[in-house]
Amino acid sequence: MGWTQSNNRKMIWTIGGGKGGSGKSFITANLGICLSRLGIRVILIDADLGGANLHTFLGISPPAITLADFIKRRVSHLHEVLIPTTVPNLQLLTGAQDLLNAMDAKSVQKRKLVRSIQHLESDMILVDLGAGNSVSVLDFFLMSDGGILIVTPEPTSVENTYRFLKSAFYRRLRQMVSSPSVKAVIEGAMDRKNEMGIQNPYDLIKAVRRIDQTEADRIIEEAEAFRPNLILNQVRSKKDIEIGFSIRSACLKYFGIHLHYLGYVVYDQDVSNSIRRRRPLVLENARSRAAQCIMEITSKLANRP
Amino acid sequence: MKSIKDQTYYEILEISPTASDKEIQRAYEHAKETFHADSLAVYSLFSEEEVKEIQSAIEEAYRVLMDGVLRKSYDQSHFQSVGGALPEKPLEVQGDIREKRPSLSFTGISFQPDEELYRGKTLKQIRERMGVELPLISKETKISLKVLEWIEEEALEKLPALVYLKGFLKGYAQSLGLNPQKVVEGYLRLIEESKRK
Ligand SMILES: Nc1ncnc2c1ncn2[C@@H]1O[C@H](COP(=O)(O)OP(=O)(O)OP(=O)(O)O)[C@@H](O)[C@H]1O
Ligand SMILES: [Mg+2]
Secondary structure, eight states: OOOOOSSOOOEEEEEESSOSSSSHHHHHHHHHHHHHHHHOOOEEEOOOOOOOOOOHHTTTOSSSSOHHHHHHTTTGGGGGEEEEEEEEEEEEOOOOOHHHHHHHHSSHHHHHHHHHTTTOOOOOEEETTOOOOOOHHHHHHHHHHHEEEEESSSSHHHHHHHHHHHHHHHHHHHOOOOOOOHHHHHHHHTEEETTOOSSSHHHHHHHHHHHHHHHHHHHHHHHHHHOEEEEEEOOOOOHHHHHHHHHHHHHHHHTTOOOEEEEEEEEOHHHHHHHTTTTOHHHTTSSSSHHHHHHHHHHHHHHOO | OOOOOOHHHHHHHTOOTOOOOHHHHHHHHHHHHOOOOOOOTTTTOOOOHHHHHHHHHHHHHHHHHHHHHHHHHHHHHHEEEEEEOSSSOOOOOSSSTTOOOOOOOOOOOOOOOOOGSSHHHHHHHHHHHHTTOHHHHHHHOOOOOOHHHHHHTTTTGGGGOOHHHHHHHHHHHHHOOHHHHHHHHHHHHHHHHHOOO
16 A cells, blocks of 8 residues: 655555444544544545445534535635544544545546645544445555454455455556556456456466566565555454454465454444444543443554554 | 465464464464354355365464474475575564564574484384374385384394385385485484494
């Protein structure tokens, strides 16, 4: 991953993957609050196409001003569409539809938008990607400094996460290679029933090596550099916690990629209680078990150099 | 990025080449749990055959690494190829996004190829730890069971002439996956020593 370099370097984290309802928005909002309370200037971006609701997790009404106002040039600077929250150092940017549309476009507009985001006054940006698997979501995930997958310990959630990871992984490889025939092989490999008999990334490398040695090496390099993160949410037992480590091992064996297990959040009734009251958990009930888990993950993110 | 076939036993278990027995045990239990047939973490990612292949690789890695002697000879054959340096980058155990991979070097650790290693008794120990019956080796190598027993018992006076013995030792070593050259050398040294006494 690697957003275009800039002088005022900030970390951009994208939160996605998994399934609808795995807790992406809840975790994004509460992580953002915890980080900003450490004195880090944080901007939350709601990029969930289907159901933008990050504002509700923060206890604010649907914002009147969105990214569209910037894209349609009703305002001239991106920072003018940032919405303040009740928490100092924490701002919100909404307007998912427009954001992802802009990401889709291979245009000057996309580059301009990325540059504008990069120049916002902040230290860290957290992007809630929603549950989507679309090309623009994948690109956003891949362009960020760190992608975080929120998974719950259920087969369906893990399955969807792998699907997301596979799409992201192959898309990244496809972007990295230059030979059209190698690109074609990678595209073919994304379908497990492909005619080339490519079942996994190792088969892919073998197939690519037959065409182009250097491209095969580049793919291996890319797999090394691709380091997504994992948060396991709604954990109910010690055994559930272990599933995070198992997912990490499975990814290492299957893709050869290093998935970083950032931490877990326990299943806690206080979570839905706080959402109902439209009060962020870490503010409303900082001593709850789920809030404690979020704080632990916060310190890991904050300490990333 | 290496397929399971190309991974070292340490990589298969995701441990460092200096892992203690306790760490190996823990890693093994984790691996077994992870690559269990209906494990949540694998069922939608791997095919059934792939899971089976990984399972047997895990068992094999565990069997060898938990056995001091086997592990030593495994390390010798895998890590001493190029001037004692580790041929591949060691596996990162605690993954961290920005963490440089620890560059473990084996230069400080010597594996002291121990000629005494392959006496009859040690060969027997290795074989028993591997759970291989002598008749099976006999069948596989076409070496008479008696001779194999004499080799293990170090019944030197009963052993056949040296030219034959060398061939038998090589066959025995190969069937256990040991380095034939080393086994022959070790055993001949044993004979030399007993002659001097
Ligand atoms: N740790 C938890 N303990 C208990 N309930 C939780 C926990 N995390 C999430 N939930 C419940 O799951 C619901 C969905 O969470 P959230 O809206 O954050 O998911 P999401 O991944 O953003 O969903 P979508 O993909 O639809 O945007 C919450 O309303 C909450 O009730
Ligand atoms: Mg959401």
